[in-house]
Amino acid sequence: MPRIVKQKVEFEGRIEEREVVLEGDDLPVWPADARFTIVGAPVTRVDGRERVGGTARYTTDQYPAGMLHGVILRSPHAHARIAGLDVSKAERLPGVRAVLSHLNAPKIRWFNGASWLFDPELRYVGDEVAAVIAEDAAAARDALDLIEVEYEVLPHVLDAAAAIRPGAVLVHPTGNILGGAPERYERGNVEPALARAEVTVALTVQTPDQLHHSMETHGSVAEWSGDRLTLWDSTQHIFGVRRQVAVALGIPMDRVRVLSPFSGGGFGSKNAAGKYSVIAALAARQTQRPVRVIFSRIEESQAAGKRPRSIQKIRLGARRDGTLTAIDYWGLSNVGAYRAFPSPLSGPPKELYACPNVRTDTASVFTHTGPAAAFRAPGYLEATVALECAVEALADRLGLDPLEVRLRNYAEGDQVLERPYSSKFLREAYRLGARSIGWERRTATPAQVVRDGTRRGFGMASQIWGGSGSPPAYAEIRFNVDGTAEVRIGTQDIGTGAKTALTQIAAEVLTVPVDRVRLALGDTDFPYSPLSAGSQTIASCGPAVRMAAEEARRHLIDAAASVLEAAPEDIRLEAGHLTVAGVPDRRISVAELTGRMGNFTVTGRGFRGANPNDVTIRTWGAQFAEVEVDTETGAVTVLKVAAAHDVGRVINPLQYASQIHGGVIQGLGLALTEDHVTDPETGNVLDLGFDAYAVPRLPMIPEIDALAVGIPDPIANNLGVKGVGEPPIIPTPAAIANAVANALGVRITDLPITPMKVLRALGRLE
Amino acid sequence: MPRIVKQKVEFEGRIEEREVVLEGDDLPVWPADARFTIVGAPVTRVDGRERVGGTARYTTDQYPAGMLHGVILRSPHAHARIAGLDVSKAERLPGVRAVLSHLNAPKIRWFNGASWLFDPELRYVGDEVAAVIAEDAAAARDALDLIEVEYEVLPHVLDAAAAIRPGAVLVHPTGNILGGAPERYERGNVEPALARAEVTVALTVQTPDQLHHSMETHGSVAEWSGDRLTLWDSTQHIFGVRRQVAVALGIPMDRVRVLSPFSGGGFGSKNAAGKYSVIAALAARQTQRPVRVIFSRIEESQAAGKRPRSIQKIRLGARRDGTLTAIDYWGLSNVGAYRAFPSPLSGPPKELYACPNVRTDTASVFTHTGPAAAFRAPGYLEATVALECAVEALADRLGLDPLEVRLRNYAEGDQVLERPYSSKFLREAYRLGARSIGWERRTATPAQVVRDGTRRGFGMASQIWGGSGSPPAYAEIRFNVDGTAEVRIGTQDIGTGAKTALTQIAAEVLTVPVDRVRLALGDTDFPYSPLSAGSQTIASCGPAVRMAAEEARRHLIDAAASVLEAAPEDIRLEAGHLTVAGVPDRRISVAELTGRMGNFTVTGRGFRGANPNDVTIRTWGAQFAEVEVDTETGAVTVLKVAAAHDVGRVINPLQYASQIHGGVIQGLGLALTEDHVTDPETGNVLDLGFDAYAVPRLPMIPEIDALAVGIPDPIANNLGVKGVGEPPIIPTPAAIANAVANALGVRITDLPITPMKVLRALGRLE
Numbered sequence A, B: 001m002p003r004i005v006k007q008k009v010e011f012e013g014r015i016e017e018r019e020v021v022l023e024g025d026d027l028p029v030w031p032a033d034a035r036f037t038i039v040g041a042p043v044t045r046v047d048g049r050e051r052v053g054g055t056a057r058y059t060t061d062q063y064p065a066g067m068l069h070g071v072i073l074r075s076p077h078a079h080a081r082i083a084g085l086d087v088s089k090a091e092r093l094p095g096v097r098a099v100l101s102h103l104n105a106p107k108i109r110w111f112n113g114a115s116w117l118f119d120p121e122l123r124y125v126g127d128e129v130a131a132v133i134a135e136d137a138a139a140a141r142d143a144l145d146l147i148e149v150e151y152e153v154l155p156h157v158l159d160a161a162a163a164i165r166p167g168a169v170l171v172h173p174t175g176n177i178l179g180g181a182p183e184r185y186e187r188g189n190v191e192p193a194l195a196r197a198e199v200t201v202a203l204t205v206q207t208p209d210q211l212h213h214s215m216e217t218h219g220s221v222a223e224w225s226g227d228r229l230t231l232w233d234s235t236q237h238i239f240g241v242r243r244q245v246a247v248a249l250g251i252p253m254d255r256v257r258v259l260s261p262f263s264g265g266g267f268g269s270k271n272a273a274g275k276y277s278v279i280a281a282l283a284a285r286q287t288q289r290p291v292r293v294i295f296s297r298i299e300e301s302q303a304a305g306k307r308p309r310s311i312q313k314i315r316l317g318a319r320r321d322g323t324l325t326a327i328d329y330w331g332l333s334n335v336g337a338y339r340a341f342p343s344p345l346s347g348p349p350k351e352l353y354a355c356p357n358v359r360t361d362t363a364s365v366f367t368h369t370g371p372a373a374a375f376r377a378p379g380y381l382e383a384t385v386a387l388e389c390a391v392e393a394l395a396d397r398l399g400l401d402p403l404e405v406r407l408r409n410y411a412e413g414d415q416v417l418e419r420p421y422s423s424k425f426l427r428e429a430y431r432l433g434a435r436s437i438g439w440e441r442r443t444a445t446p447a448q449v450v451r452d453g454t455r456r457g458f459g460m461a462s463q464i465w466g467g468s469g470s471p472p473a474y475a476e477i478r479f480n481v482d483g484t485a486e487v488r489i490g491t492q493d494i495g496t497g498a499k500t501a502l503t504q505i506a507a508e509v510l511t512v513p514v515d516r517v518r519l520a521l522g523d524t525d526f527p528y529s530p531l532s533a534g535s536q537t538i539a540s541c542g543p544a545v546r547m548a549a550e551e552a553r554r555h556l557i558d559a560a561a562s563v564l565e566a567a568p569e570d571i572r573l574e575a576g577h578l579t580v581a582g583v584p585d586r587r588i589s590v591a592e593l594t595g596r597m598g599n600f601t602v603t604g605r606g607f608r609g610a611n612p613n614d615v616t617i618r619t620w621g622a623q624f625a626e627v628e629v630d631t632e633t634g635a636v637t638v639l640k641v642a643a644a645h646d647v648g649r650v651i652n653p654l655q656y657a658s659q660i661h662g663g664v665i666q667g668l669g670l671a672l673t674e675d676h677v678t679d680p681e682t683g684n685v686l687d688l689g690f691d692a693y694a695v696p697r698l699p700m701i702p703e704i705d706a707l708a709v710g711i712p713d714p715i716a717n718n719l720g721v722k723g724v725g726e727p728p729i730i731p732t733p734a735a736i737a738n739a740v741a742n743a744l745g746v747r748i749t750d751l752p753i754t755p756m757k758v759l760r761a762l763g764r765l766e
Helices: A048-053 A088-092 A137-146 A190-196 A238-249 A275-287 A297-303 A347-351 A380-398 A402-408 A426-437 A498-510 A537-564 A590-597 A653-672 A732-744 A755-761 B048-053 B088-092 B137-146 B190-196 B238-249 B275-287 B297-303 B347-351 B380-398 B402-408 B426-437 B498-510 B537-564 B590-597 B653-672 B732-744 B755-761
Strands: A002-011 A014-023 A068-074 A080-086 A096-101 A128-134 A148-153 A183-187 A199-207 A219-225 A228-233 A256-259 A291-294 A309-318 A324-336 A358-366 A449-451 A454-466 A473-479 A485-488 A517-520 A571-574 A577-580 A583-589 A603-608 A618-630 A636-646 A703-708 B002-011 B014-023 B068-074 B080-086 B096-101 B128-134 B148-153 B183-187 B199-207 B219-225 B228-233 B256-259 B291-294 B309-318 B324-336 B358-366 B449-451 B454-466 B473-479 B485-488 B517-520 B571-574 B577-580 B583-589 B603-608 B618-630 B636-646 B703-708
Touching: A068 A137, A068 A275, A068 A297, A080 A128, A088 A096, A088 A137, A096 A137, A096 A275, A128 A137, A128 A275, A190 A309, A190 A324, A199 A380, A219 A275, A228 A238, A228 A275, A238 A256, A238 A275, A275 A291, A309 A380, A324 A380, A347 A358, A347 A380, A347 A454, A380 A402, A380 A454, A380 A732, A402 A426, A402 A454, A426 A454, A426 A618, A426 A636, A426 A703, A454 A732, A473 A537, A485 A498, A485 A537, A498 A517, A498 A537, A537 A571, A537 A577, A537 A583, A537 A590, A537 A603, A577 A590, A583 A590, A603 B603, A618 A732, A636 A653, A636 A732, A653 A703, A653 A732, A732 A755, B068 B137, B068 B275, B068 B297, B080 B128, B088 B096, B088 B137, B096 B137, B096 B275, B128 B137, B128 B275, B190 B309, B190 B324, B199 B380, B219 B275, B228 B238, B228 B275, B238 B256, B238 B275, B275 B291, B309 B380, B324 B380, B347 B358, B347 B380, B347 B454, B380 B402, B380 B454, B380 B732, B402 B426, B402 B454, B426 B454, B426 B618, B426 B636, B426 B703, B454 B732, B473 B537, B485 B498, B485 B537, B498 B517, B498 B537, B537 B571, B537 B577, B537 B583, B537 B590, B537 B603, B577 B590, B583 B590, B618 B732, B636 B653, B636 B732, B653 B703, B653 B732, B732 B755
Parallel strands: A068 A291, A228 A256, A324 A358, A485 A517, A636 A703, B068 B291, B228 B256, B324 B358, B485 B517, B636 B703
Antiparallel strands: A002 A014, A068 A128, A080 A148, A096 A128, A183 A358, A199 A309, A219 A228, A219 A291, A309 A324, A449 A454, A454 A618, A473 A485, A473 A603, A571 A577, A577 A583, A618 A636, B002 B014, B068 B128, B080 B148, B096 B128, B183 B358, B199 B309, B219 B228, B219 B291, B309 B324, B449 B454, B454 B618, B473 B485, B473 B603, B571 B577, B577 B583, B618 B636
16 A cells, blocks of 8 residues: 655755655554553563573674784874874784775765764874784784874864864864754743743753763674675664665675674664774775674773763743743753764753743764764753753752652643654653652652661652654565564664564464564665664564564465365464364464465565654653762662653563663663763873773662553554663663752762762862 | 465375465566567676686585584495494594484484484495594594494395396385386377387387586585574575475474575585585584585585486387377386485376377386486486487388478377467477578488598487476565665575576566676575476576566656656656656656665565466477597597577576586586496495596587577466576487487497497497
């Protein structure tokens, strides 16, 4: 059933909106009261044994025969020009097969044209200078020391505020603000509203650089066969990497196959091809050998991306009853030397509350530090700290319950946007979370002293994020003669459990056990699927898998009708058997039927079309934190986080909880311990590797209550799912910061909230 | 459009005919006068550079990291029982990782249940005793010598005639005739017709064992990832191997992926999984390391299969004008120790001539020699030697032109079968071939002396073979954003050029150059396709590729209609551009359109359904040979072979010619030089490897005129193709034997026609 949609498409650098005819997906949304046996069940990971047992082969586990090892020489300076480069000694070292640099590599545009694959101007400590390809990693590393580089050291700027001052050193000739100028959004009229407000609060908030530190570092293994490249890449978007690499090499896309059957985390830092991907491909073509370029943990700290640190200022105006009348928000994001897209800091201030007067001024600022990358809820997390701390400060000022203030300003979609929300069950999330944490135990600040030197506090924060998926996505399904089914889809499971959830969807439709359905992904030979980021994998791919399975189901029923000599409308598919309605002994199992059909294969193909264009699709949530603060040591202990989110239908409650746990823990890290530290003089990264950089350790993990609203979205897509990837990280830092403020009666708005900062806030340190 | 077909299907060992609903392929057949630009053009191999340049990766080129090497210990006796087996010394040899034998390997049925993967009873010299898996091939071979086997030697039978005598040693307990008893076919009443015939001729004909000697030997490389097996296999049927291996290992089919992106020939010997495939898989599972088991050239001679030698007796009855009144045919095929299906010797005698009285008695006989395998036109080649030599002997006896005799007995389908032929252009083949060879130069035997001691002769033979393909087959096509298209189909290119021909079909429909379409095959992750044997690949897969491309074409047109703001019926796709009819400047290229559609992918899916059930589909042909025989040395020189075949539409004349050349050369080998020699006492193979076994060498290759009738079949499938794999080998030996008889005036019917046999026939040797 073809239909026409408007689609923003990119062609030769232009973005155009065009109407394009698409196949349609006319499946009705699974109703809220549908009775399922597999969807919604706590199915354990279909690839859990592989992942835990060590048999899963990640990119870093690929060792094609004859593989060479590539390592990268990185800039020791925050800003320099390569004035001289002599690689001849390195080239002569036994075992070295190639040295790539700007002297001999093709000139390939990088970072949206802002730089080159090998750029003689170096813009951060860690920027790529050259790559050595050798028989083994030790020889390659030895050769790095033999490369002679003459650096012309240039002045640098590391701080975002400094970088936007007139006369600042320029990181790029187009200026230090990404896109040339700050972005402004305004509705209503903020200044007079603030002037007239019965009460105002103002906060300055800072959030740190946060490193993704995926368990599998970034990297690629490249192998050519004839004019065709196979690239194993630890990525969140195999099709994107394929396109980027094809364009970089100037070859047709059909010559590139990208594989990523297993991937050890990305969190947004693997949304695109890395320089390593193209370096591996170029080196493999040049040497006619497979080439591996995989980051060390140190490189992962230097050059793999980060959540950019932010400086934010927020002013709220309100009536005495807590009704917001104005939000004035200003935010800078220090995106380092390279970044394609600005941080979407303005999202929460624009949408979270039904405030008539809102202004946001935001900018992403280039500095001579490591490049920023998307990190789980980019911008939204940072801005939520500012907004939700300010809201709670407002409640405190007014002596109101912060939850009451939030409910008073609850926004329907058409109050803040042109289009209504497809679903918004944030009230339910507030209710579930408040009940779990025991919100009624919260007292006005400063909160109660629980024992000598220890204060307890409660805080909360709201969450908003997209949930629309990123169509299109395609899937196909095929039965084998023995009744096993295979689903193929070109998505990737970056550790989120997408493989398991998608398998459940297919198994549910086909009424067969999960272990009779094998879902294969991570291969650009499979049907197109989008980026696994933005919480969009299941909302993109799930509906396509369902549609493919439904088509296969109809195919099974038609075939069974013939074999059982009945009309298709009289055939029921239940529990892996096809039965003639009312004639219980006229039945055949799926496996017997596919066996009888022989090589006449039961197939199905599914498509996830464009989103409905009359609604806005968002996820919602609220988290409530209970903390204890040791006023002697400044140590903050998070006792519990109650996390309640409206992400539409929950396909798998175990995986839902797993995402909640992961998000809360990562958010807790940002709130309390993580900060990527750069020497303010030299721009050197000071906390390389896990030794120095403080991701949360096990004893820090609180009780986490993962609560799901669980109401299917009635419009978003045929499953009623939205997405749970980013939501749980978004409110955690704000909730913890609010709980600390509640405990102490002083507000610390410079995250992470380290013991030193606590003691300083309490006046116990200078 | 679902339709119902009767389909013979196998399920749990039973073969049943059931009606099953299928998707339909309602595309009209491409008309005979269609104007094509790519189909029918002499496109060079799309993978020629890879194959010739050494970058194509065949099974034998797979070296996954950590791979172990497996070698097989083979029986030195034609018939023995393993009375004792001690592998302990072998196991202790450094580098040895496993030794598999009947003592420890799972009991896996083999050869249709007639034997086991490791059978303690050994039935030919070369039968598998044990396998050693070691770090390198040298260690594995050394370990073979350390395996201590006590053989209880048993009596054996090597000769087919001896094996069917009462009291013969039994190769299998069920008897020495495959299937238990000879097969008989009869129409009319042969004995009285022979008795009443105005003239009769009788011939006894023998054809030799012929080895396939594929350039890539048989073998597999197995690698497990978790519970999932990847098997590279040099095979003609990736899906068949997958199923066989899954059944052998007792695991679901979805756990096995078989890859064969390049394969170096098969000729029928790689139609199924080998023991090597399962041994590699078992050993890899046991050692948790990839395992390679690839035949040496010696093993290729011993254990990879052969065309079985035949003994045939034929009597023809005819009227004086050459009209056939009776054909009485008897044939034995010596299929060695193992064979699943009998040789179809009866095909040509039943169908080639409109004779009212035909009887065939055929049997495939087990002996203690190497197993037979299908070999390019199994049975048909052998029986054609008997039938076509007899027809020419009859013509000589009657003083008639052999071509006239054949035309007098020309058979329409309903004269010899229940159903008419979909097409039969054998008369055209006769005409083309006769003109090319200059058939009018033929004189009655003995033919003219051209120079002292040299006689020249002419001979011909007819060809019949199936052409129906082997549905189903499935294909899919997908456009990339840059306008390149990718076709995926689970067939295999065993060297025939299937990849090129299928690419041409897609490119023709899509009106884009061949290099903008990449066809991927040889992977069971792609859509199901059948066995590449029986000349059926293009007739099976081609129509599915066309259908997929037609669907993609419609998809392009619909999208273009939207972008160009016109009705789909007004859009033309020509030369890679979509144009609004009558508005030449309203146009967009395929690449621009797919670019605009972004990730909304143009796709198509194709299906090759069952054959029409009211016709019989056959290919036809005739070959004419001109030879010189040196009466002093007995040497036969083939000067020219004119080969004219009706195989339906020719997709690629270069590849058509290539198949003709290959078939004629292989047929010439069987006619003149090839004979797989077994010691009649011990059953030892005496001509191991290429040194001893005489495939034709370059100086022996005659001029070969590859002539195509080229008329599309109007019914067979949507392309009008039949298939050219086997046809060209079928008539070559008979045509050469007839030409030698024409030259000498004496008929040699024991092939190969060696110089010794020529001299003996001329009475110059005892």
